[in-house]
Amino acid sequence: MASIEALQRQDSTDGVRSVLEGALDRYGFDRFIISGLPDKSKDIRKFVVLSRWDEEWFARYSERDYLKVDPMVRHCFTTSLPFDWAAAPYDRENNAAARQMLDEARDFGMTNGICVPLHLENGMQGIFSLVGDPTRLQITERLELQMLSLYTLGQLRFVSTFSAEDTTRRTITPREAEVLKWAAMGKTAGEIAEITGTTVRTVNQHCENAQRRLGTRNRLHTVVEAMRRNLITL
Template identity: 30%
Template sequence: MQTHSLNRALEFTESISGRSNVAQISQDLKHLTESFGYSNFVLATFARHGIHGTPCIISTCWSDEWTRRYLDSHYIMDDPVVARGMRTSYPFSWREMLADPDLSEKGQQILLEARDFDMADGLYIPIYGPRGYEGTLAFGGQRVALQNDESHALHLAGLYAYRQGLQIACPDLAEEPIDNPLTGREIECLKWTSEGKTSGEIGDRLGISRHTVDWYIKEATRKLNAANRAHAVATAMRHKLIG
């Protein structure tokens, strides 16, 4: 992960860690959104009503018209972007989804209508946790050509933002504080991962093989009930297991 993108993500996580209300988090998210070339965002949880129920929007800068239409028309039931999030825990762009020959008529309608609200393109970050697929942070705008390091940085920022937003807006759904379940080596590997190092680079620094680094990170991910290494890093940062 290149330093500039990573620094923006880490500055964001540091900023929102001290926030006490959703309005402050919304301001931070708006700044992050624009700094990566997008124009709008939505941070939402499915944890209260399930993936086929009405999502609880924690924070958004969607227009009021689109927000009402999406919720009142129960678009989540047919949204192809949300559905794709059920099949991956990694961020993806929805720019090319209109060309999918298997796209339903309703799904096509939702994507076309979203374009009228400045969401022709976007990055969707599925949020997974102990409940499974439980939320999202989605950035929307016109065509945005993200580099891989920028996508990874937004993934880390999104996972952190979701947990912080949930803690404030829906405290009954938030994670309980945890004792440190990690070994010293697992913490070292996660800390270097948070700084953008690959498994090979971490192995060189610690004098161990890449495969051993992968094993430590896999164990840390399991212990933290995380979906992937980015989720493990965000969880460790939120619980102050790594600095």
């Protein structure tokens, strides 16, 4: 993805924001927020990583503690997969607070969107929420958006906390890099095993070892982090 390559070249938060906004515009999403999801007693404004939400709406969302009733936020704690806003379950008839929040969001043009659950530092759950019509997205585009969100988060961490010592310590073996490269190209564990002349179990072990070395949460996150660190190239 050209956007991921462009993100990799950024060395500032403003640069990451510019690339991300350009990419999301091409997918048809005009507003977004990347944020941690703190305990409901805390102010979400302190945990926002990057945002292009309407300022008036975000102020209202924060002041009225809509974090506590937001169906999309609640659903992020039950799944690791991207989902359409409409797929976040809630009882419209009996949950007046959530209904009010969603109705007010529509007044600000936020009628539909897509969410990507994220894992932040120290085990905190996070969210990448985009405003727009997700129904026209192809399956590959949904995967691209998930990778874009993870890569954006990784690059933001990189520009704020990078150190040469950390890069030296967090590396992977040539075999792990080979497996991750094929995974990045969409190959299944079975297909990678056949290509590399190993077993599915060995392929999965290489992925798990790379995940542990890079401190990532899952296979997709591992692929993205390896790309960000130039440990694999496509």
